Amino acid sequence: MKAFPTLIVCEHCDAVYRRPTLAPGEGVRCEICAAPFLRLSRLDVDHWLALTMTSAVIYVIANVCPIIRVSFNGLHNETTLWRSVAALAHGPVTLMAVPATLTVIVVPLLHMLLLGWVLLYARRGRRAPGFRIVMKLLVTLRPWSMIEVALIGILVSIIKLAGFLHVVPGVGLWAMGVLTVLFTLIASPDTRHLWSLTESDVAV
Ligand SMILES: [Zn+2]
Known part of the structure; x- marks a missing residue:
């Protein structure tokens, strides 16, 4: 083609x-x-790449650190984003674990990695290997990242649980808030203008 x-x-x-x-x-x-x-976009390629790399670091923090800590009668428990999705898989709504994993964990990670890949080459005016396929994937993936929906869901849960449990937001939750803003910044610019900013070394 x-x-x-x-x-x-x-x-x-x-x-x-x-x-x-x-x-x-x-x-x-x-x-x-x-x-x-x-x-x-008002972002140039260097700024775009810097924000994408920052998003990847914040993404790791959001996934590794606890998002919520719950206390009740001297008992404490905390959970991360991964554990929340795993709990869905073992609960009564097992099937929900699949779209939750894809839209909150897999797609945002894939989006950041692919965007970082093309930007890394674009800052030197070149097209990354597999440029055409990656560009198509970026357009396809864009609507399927739903970090902000997950964040709203967690905040609603905290408000509801706070009525009868002692609930403390964790570092992971703050990281999710920052990631929501950063991800909006890196995913909003139209990637198509990278075609005109780069030149192909070989047929891609
Ligand atoms: Zn039209």
Whole structure:
């Protein structure tokens, strides 16, 4: 399949345009359906990569450190994100463990790794090996990361449990809050303009 990096397609109506030259922060609307379909990020590639690497570190903290600590009659217990998902797998809603694992743990990790991979090469104006496939995957994965939904769910649980248990938010929960903001920053920019910022060494 041949790639056409000088062309761009509206995601909403499939109209094809020649890729415009935009300044950071500028965007264009589709002339057919009027939907905004391309906006250039204010982040340059170096900042984008730095934020992606920071997100990966915060992701590890969010997964390793306890997100919640519960005390009741002198008994204490704490859980991490991983243990929460494992508990789902062993509870009455076993099937929920699969989408929870994918949307909260697997997809965000995959997204950060793939984005970091293409940005690492893009900062030198080059296309990473497997560039075309990675770019497609990034567009596919973007709607399936739901860290913010998990965060809201945990906060609601804390509020409900706080009525009859002593509940203390853990470091993992604060890390999830920071990760939600960082992930929004790195996942929001349109990755398609990386086509025009990079040149291929070989056919990708
Ligand atoms: Zn359109």
